[in-house]
Amino acid sequence: MxxxxxxxxxxxxxxxxxxxxxxxxxxxxxxxxxxxxxxxxxxxxxxxxxxxxxxxxxxxxxxxxxxxxxxxxLEVTKDEKSCADVKSFVDDKLDDVNIRLLELERIKKSLLSLSAACCGGPEPATHCTILEALAGTEVSSKSGSSA
Amino acid sequence: MxxxxxxxxxxxxxxxxxxxxxxxxxxxxxxxxxxxxxxxxxxxxxxxxxxxxxxxxxxxxxxxxxxxxxxxxLEVTKDEKSCADVKSFVDDKLDDVNIRLLELERIKKSLLSLSAACCGGPEPATHCTILEALAGTEVSSKSGSSA
DNA sequence: ATAAACCTTAGAGTTAGCTCCAAGGTCAAG
DNA sequence: CTTGACCTTGGAGCTAACTCTAAGGTTTAT
Missing domain, CATH: 1.10.1660.10 (Multidrug-efflux Transporter Regulator; Chain: A; Domain 2)
Known part of the structure; x- marks a missing residue:
């Protein structure tokens, strides 16, 4: 066709x-x-x-x-050498993608909590700003070990 | 303190x-x-x-x-009017974030399949490029119904 | 007390990613 | 056989997000 x-x-x-x-x-x-x-x-x-x-x-x-x-x-070839290069490049990008996924999930959670706090309920404005919402969704990450 | x-x-x-x-x-x-x-x-x-x-x-x-x-x-206030405004804005952003999450998951899957296809295994280069890898992870979405 | 390493402002310059413009070729409809 | 809606190229212009420069004030270390 x-x-x-x-x-x-x-x-x-x-x-x-x-x-x-x-x-x-x-x-x-x-x-x-x-x-x-x-x-x-x-x-x-x-x-x-x-x-x-x-x-x-x-x-x-x-x-x-x-x-x-x-x-x-990117092309995965049978050539060992180029293959290793590609893999390390891809793995770097994967790390990058995973970081973005985490960032997005955090943002999503805070938006959800903001949306929920808003209107509707009897308890208005639990978290008033996105930063407070974000802090509310935080589990407890206090460390800066990556430079 | x-x-x-x-x-x-x-x-x-x-x-x-x-x-x-x-x-x-x-x-x-x-x-x-x-x-x-x-x-x-x-x-x-x-x-x-x-x-x-x-x-x-x-x-x-x-x-x-x-x-x-x-x-x-953004600030969620007790004021009904502004609250509705905020909510609809936040919900729009949520849609946006969800789309990004889906895009990222797709990219992640294709990178994973690319990384797996690469080296290591006896079956080299199942999916040679990211687009083939992406096609491989596709469930079956054939439609253009939005615009 | 003077040099190095900070900080301040205002404003110019740079890069990525478009977006627009001018001048012109193509093609289907009437 | 011309009008309008396409397409082509080359190049200028624009916005976002920095990045750098110049001219100068501050602080710390010797």
Missing amino acids: KQTLHKIGDLAEALNLSSDTLRYYEKQGLLTAAKRSSNGYRFYSEAEIGRLEFILSAKKVGFTLNEIKQLLA | KQTLHKIGDLAEALNLSSDTLRYYEKQGLLTAAKRSSNGYRFYSEAEIGRLEFILSAKKVGFTLNEIKQLLA
């Missing part, structure tokens, strides 16, 4: 960004069109959509375009 | 950013020193450290300084 190809404007509209941004990503080496038609128009296939979704996801959680480019460039 | 107060340079070093950045955050209304000494030096207390940690966490997971400022400005 032949892949459906999308023009830049359609892809842009579908994923809610501008054609300019797509051309910018191409210039930055993040996303190249699957092909160009004879008149020079860019055409994107499903593979590019997947790639673009990944780019947007990663951007949303705070990765820079450069980091995303590195992630997309 | 009297709070320990920290000079700008000490705080900067402790949280691994520059004094310039701290002054910048002050100018942006994100973080004001607890007090100024007679010579104009800024002094920060534990409360400011907590606030700064929140700022850095939120920044790390992709919030802008402006969004962070709004989050820090």
Whole structure:
């Protein structure tokens, strides 16, 4: 089955960004069109959509375009040497992702407690600000052992 | 017990950013020193450290300084009206945080599968790139129903 | 008492990530 | 066969978030 190809404007509209941004990503080496038609128009296939979704996801959680480019460039090969390199890079990124997950969970908890404290209940404003809410969700982490 | 107060340079070093950045955050209304000494030096207390940690966490997971400022400005009051406003704002942010959590989990899974595929095993390179790894972790979400 | 290591301000410069503009080619509809 | 909505390129402009520079005050150590 032949892949459906999308023009830049359609892809842009579908994923809610501008054609300019797509051309910018191409210039930055993040996303190249699957092909160009004879008149020079860019055409994107499903593979590019997947790639673009990944780019947007990663951007949303705070990765820079450069980091995303590195992630997309990763290739696990049979070559032992490059494999070890890739693994250590991936493991570093995993640490990073895990930290972000923890940060997000903390923020989520404080937002939840804020949302719950708000209105509705008879006991209004237990935690009045996000920082108080955050302190309320804190288990007890008092240490600064990482530089 | 009297709070320990920290000079700008000490705080900067402790949280691994520059004094310039701290002054910048002050100018942006994100973080004001607890007090100024007679010579104009800024002094920060534990409360400011907590606030700064929140700022850095939120920044790390992709919030802008402006969004962070709004989050820090939130106050649940007894006033019904403002309370509803706050709640809807907080709930929006919660949606946002939940999306980020999902994105991060997806990325984490693909990194894990990439790390596992790499070296070590007898079956090398099952998923060679992050996108293939990502596709491998996909349950089956084929729909574009939002916009 | 003077040098090193801090701190202050105001403002200029930098980088990332777009975003817009000008000048022009393409194509479907009427 | 032209009008309007697309697409192309190159390059200028913009905003966020720093980062640096200049000119100067303070504090501590010798």
